[in-house]
Structures are given as C-alpha cells and as structure tokens.
Amino acid sequence: MDLGPHAAFIVTAYAVAVVIVTALIIWVMVDHRRQQRILAELEAKGLTRRSDRAGEATT
Amino acid sequence: MNALAALMIRDMRLAVRLGGGALIGILFFLIVVTLVPFAIGPDLALLKRIGPAILWIGALLASLLALDRLIAADHEDGSLDLILTARVPLELTVAAKAIAHWLTTGLPLVVAAPLLGLLLNLDPKASGAVALTLLAGTPALTFIGLIGAALTVALRRGGLLLAVLVLPLTIPVLIFGVAASNAAIVGPLPFGTPFMILCALTLMTLVIGPFAAAVALRHGLE
Amino acid sequence: MALIDLANPSRFLALAGRILPWLTAATLLAFAFGLSQAVIAPDDYQQGATAKIMFIHVPAAWLGMFIWALMSVAALGTLVWRHPLADVAAKTAAPIGAAFTLQCLITGSLWGRPMWGTYWVWDGRLTSVLVLFLMYLGVIALWRTIEEPSRAARAAAVLTLVGAINLPIIKFSVDWWSTLHQPASVLRLGGPTIHPSILLPLIAMAIAFLLLFVTLHLAAMRNEIMRRRVRTLLMMQADAAAGR
Numbered sequence: 438m439d440l441g442p443h444a445a446f447i448v449t450a451y452a453v454a455v456v457i458v459t460a461l462i463i464w465v466m467v468d469h470r471r472q473q474r475i476l477a478e479l480e481a482k483g484l485t486r487r488s489d490r491a492g493e494a495t496t
Numbered sequence: 497m498n499a500l501a502a503l504m505i506r507d508m509r510l511a512v513r514l515g516g517g518a519l520i521g522i523l524f525f526l527i528v529v530t531l532v533p534f535a536i537g538p539d540l541a542l543l544k545r546i547g548p549a550i551l552w553i554g555a556l557l558a559s560l561l562a563l564d565r566l567i568a569a570d571h572e573d574g575s576l577d578l579i580l581t582a583r584v585p586l587e588l589t590v591a592a593k594a595i596a597h598w599l600t601t602g603l604p605l606v607v608a609a610p611l612l613g614l615l616l617n618l619d620p621k622a623s624g625a626v627a628l629t630l631l632a633g634t635p636a637l638t639f640i641g642l643i644g645a646a647l648t649v650a651l652r653r654g655g656l657l658l659a660v661l662v663l664p665l666t667i668p669v670l671i672f673g674v675a676a677s678n679a680a681i682v683g684p685l686p687f688g689t690p691f692m693i694l695c696a697l698t699l700m701t702l703v704i705g706p707f708a709a710a711v712a713l714r715h716g717l718e
Numbered sequence: 719m720a721l722i723d724l725a726n727p728s729r730f731l732a733l734a735g736r737i738l739p740w741l742t743a744a745t746l747l748a749f750a751f752g753l754s755q756a757v758i759a760p761d762d763y764q765q766g767a768t769a770k771i772m773f774i775h776v777p778a779a780w781l782g783m784f785i786w787a788l789m790s791v792a793a794l795g796t797l798v799w800r801h802p803l804a805d806v807a808a809k810t811a812a813p814i815g816a817a818f819t820l821q822c823l824i825t826g827s828l829w830g831r832p833m834w835g836t837y838w839v840w841d842g843r844l845t846s847v848l849v850l851f852l853m854y855l856g857v858i859a860l861w862r863t864i865e866e867p868s869r870a871a872r873a874a875a876v877l878t879l880v881g882a883i884n885l886p887i888i889k890f891s892v893d894w895w896s897t898l899h900q901p902a903s904v905l906r907l908g909g910p911t912i913h914p915s916i917l918l919p920l921i922a923m924a925i926a927f928l929l930l931f932v933t934l935h936l937a938a939m940r941n942e943i944m945r946r947r948v949r950t951l952l953m954m955q956a957d958a959a960a961g962r
Binding site for chain 1: 766
C-alpha cells in the first residue's frame with residue numbers, strides 16, 4: 438500500500454488513534470479488575486449489601 | 497425588594513471596607529498591564545496595536561481573582577445558609593449579589609482602563625472605546641463567574657478550578673469585546689456590530705447566570 | 719424486562735454483563751470492516767493518501783460533540799428526573815469524550831502539517847474543538863474535586879448544561895473571530911464534496927467508533943456502579959467501627 442510522500446504523518450495519526458483507544462480500553466479493564474478485587478475482599482470480610490444478605494438477621 | 501437592597505448595600509460595604517475587592521482589583525489590573533511590556537518589549541507601536549487586548553485580558557483576570565469573595569466568603573461565615581432559607585427567591589438574591597459585586601469590582605476596572613491605556617500608548621479614542629466595551633462586557637464576566645463561584649462554593653481550594661471552569665465560558669465575551677475595541681480604532685467593521693453582540697451576550701448572562709447559580713447552590717449544599 | 723428496570727443498578731449490572739461480549743464482538747467486526755474499506759479507499763486527487771487521516775479524524779470529532787450532547791441529556795436526568803443511573807452515565811462519558819476530542823485535535827494537526835504547512839492554525843473549527851476539549855477537562859476536574867458523589871453529580875450537571883448552551887455561542891464567536899483575522903489565503907479544511915468511494919469508509923469507521931464508545935461507556939458505567947458499592951460498604955464498615 439503506497440501512502441505517498443506523507444506516509445509518516447498518516448502512520449503517526451493512526452498510531453496516535455490506536456494509542457488513545459488502547460488507553461481507554463486498558464483504563465476500563467484495569468478499573469474493572471480493581472473494583473472486582475476490592476468487592477471480593479470486602480465480601481470475604483463479611484461486608485455485604487443489605488439486599489445481598491438473603492434471610493440473615495441484621496447484626 | 498427591601499431585602500435585596502439591604503443585601504446589595506451590605507455586600508458593597510463589605511467589599512469596600514475590607515480594603516479588598518475594589519482597590520486590590522485595580523491594583524492587580526495595573527500590575528498585569530505593567531507586566532506585559534516587560535514580556536513584549538517597549539515597542540510603543542506594538543503596544544498600541546495590542547493595547548485593547550491587554551486591557552481586556554487584564555480586566556478578565558482581575559474579575560476572576562475577585563470571584564471568591566462573591567459566594568465563598570458568605571459560605572465561610574455562615575451567611576449563605578441564611579440567604580438560602582430566606583423568602584426571597586434565590587435567583588434574585590444571587591443576581592443582587594452579582595450586581596453588587598460588579599459595582600465594587602467590575603466598575604472600578606472600567607474607570608481604571610483609560611488611565612492604563614495611557615501606559616499602552618492608546619490614544620483617547622481607543623481608550624474610550626475599550627472602556628465602553630468593558631462597561632458592556634464586565635457584567636457578563638461577573639455573571640459567568642457567578643456560575644463558577646456557585647459550583648465551587650464548598651470546595652476548600654477551589655480557586656484554580658474556578659478559573660478553569662469560568663475562563664472557557666468567557667471566551668465569546670473576550671472575542672467581541674476586543675473586536676469592538678479594534679473596530680472603533682482601525683475599522684473596517686463598524687463599532688456597532690460586535691458591540692451589539694457583546695451587549696446581547698451580557699444580557700443573556702444576566703439571565704442564565706442567576707438561574708444556573710441558584711440551581712448549583714441549592715443542589716450543591718445539601 | 720421493561721425499560722424502567724434499567725434504572726435499577728443491579729439489573730443494569732446484570733444486563734451490562736450479558737450485553738458486553740456481544741458489543742465487543744460487534745465493535746471488532748465494525749473496525750475490521752471499516753479499516754479494510756479505509757485501506758482500499760482511493761487516493762484523493764488533491765491530497766493523495768493523506769485523506770485517509772479523515773477516517774479517524776472526522777469520527778472522533780463527531781463523537782466528541784455527540785458525547786457532550788449525551789452528557790447534557792444525562793445532566794437533565796440528574797437535575798430534573800433524578801434518574802439514578804444518569805449520574806453514572808454522565809461521569810463515565812466525560813473521559814471518553816475528552817479522549818476522542820484529543821484524538822480529533824492530534825490527528826487533525828498531523829493532517830494539517832503536510833496539507834496546509836502548519837501543525838496548528840487558529841481557525842474557527844480547530845479553536846472551537848480546542849475549547850470543547852478544555853471544557854471536557856473542566857467537567858472532569860469538577861467530578862474529581864467534589865468528594866460526595868451525588869453532590870458532584872449535580873454540580874457537574876449544571877456545568878454540562880451551561881456548557882451545552884455556551885458551545886454554540888463559542889462556535890459562532892470563534893467562527894466570526896477567525897473570519898476577521900484570517901490571512902489572505904483561504905484554508906479549505908472541508909476539501910471537495912465527498913465522493914461515495916470515500917464516504918463509505920467514513921461512515922463505516924464512524925459506526926465502528928460509535929460502537930466502541932457504547933461498549934466502553936457501558937463497561938465504564940459498570941465499573942462506576944461497582945465503585946459506588948465499594949464506597950457504601952466502606953462507609954458501613956466505618957459506621958460499624960464507630961459503633962453506630
């Protein structure tokens with residue numbers, strides 16, 4: 438694919454777009470894992486939301 | 497309406513008494529206008545050409561700095577709570593405060609502008625034009641600032657954030673203020689066109705500002 | 719399941735979890751198609767292959783503006799109807815909108831250098847987009863500075879709506895200003911009217927980017943709901959420790 442005399446600019450522009458999109462995806466994925474981990478830790482400690490505790494007496 | 501008048505008089509007294517708002521604003525204006533030639537060089541012809549722009553930016557920054565005295569000061573000493581529970585509609589109250597604020601901090605800038613124009617080698621016609629556009633435009637700056645002040649009222653170090661929020665919103669006022677000034681000086685546009693638009697912008701902010709600020713205050717302080 | 723059920727965060731989480739894999743697949747397919755069309759698109763007679771930058775520049779611009787409009791609708795949801803998910807939608811949309819606006823600015827700058835000889839020029843469109851970017855950053859700063867989520871939501875909602883009113887005004891002012899100060903040469907950013915062989919890749923990429931936004935937004939909303947649950951649980955923990 439011949440991109441002509443300004444190929445560097447075209448490639449850089451696409452690369453920048455890839456970087457930005459990848460950064461967004463990484464942000465969402467890392468944040469997801471982090472929240473999941475924290476919620477699991479809290480649940481292990483016995484902290485759950487009232488609606489998640491089915492049939493338990495409130496302490 | 498008696499309550500509003502009382503509030504305005506109280507605000508104006510406070511602004512003048514604490515030696516704050518009014519005089520410090522002019523002083524900052526003077527300092528900014530003085531700094532620019534140090535950065536640009538003493539070329540009088542150049543200063544004359546960009547003089548209106550320097551005056552407008554100086555006035556804009558000076559207005560910005562005074563904004564924390566608009567609402568945050570009342571929030572700190574508890575008077576804001578009294579204001580919120582008053583029978584007078586909050587929109588009118590904040591509008592009254594903004595008017596008082598403009599009279600004590602915006603209007604002095606308008607008066608100072610022609611004098612500072614001398615420092616920038618502006619001739620009387622140019623200085624007059626700039627002062628007139630500032631007269632029409634500084635209320636808009638105050639009322640836009642009112643929105644920012646209401647949004648950041650409860651933040652401890654909200655000063656810089658306030659500037660970041662307010663400045664993009666003031667860009668149209670700046671554009672038309674400087675354009676009107678330049679139109680009066682060099683043409684070819686007639687002064688009236690951008691000046692009318694500037695006045696329109698101010699009138700719009702006189703309405704939008706109090707409403708947005710009231711919403712921000714009601715919801716932001718719950 | 720009725721639409722109203724989406725207002726319930728738990729149901730929303732469940733729905734999001736089910737839809738996201740499909741959305742991701744759809745996004746990947748859309749990009750595969752769009753990029754393949756972009757590659758085979760013919761060179762522009764004036765700009766050569768450089769016109770291909772349009773396929774990542776224009777969709778970014780469209781999304782940057784569309785997302786602010788979406789945030790404005792969410793802002794109304796917060797202030798007027800007090801919809802529980804409106805806050806979450808608004809908060810998570812802002813960084814994505816800022817990112818796309820940044821992409822628009824940078825790719826536009828890289829397009830401008832070979833075509834018009836300069837990385838930046840203060841013309842109406844570029845300047846308006848720059849101001850839009852600044853306003854995105856302002857909203858994000860406001861979200862991060864106010865600690866309590868629902869207070870932050872209401873403040874951000876007001877700012878978003880004021881911004882929505884102001885954006886057309888800024889656009890008009892800046893266009894007017896740039897026509898005053900434009901040098902003699904006319905810069906034609908739009909180029910000639912678009913030929914179908916270039917229009918198709920453009921639309922395809924626009925759809926791909928739109929699907930990308932929807933996927934990212936949904937995933938980010940899910941994260942934000944989880945984050946708020948963490949906050950609630952930690953506060954419960956603090957309350958229990960304090961003996962309340």
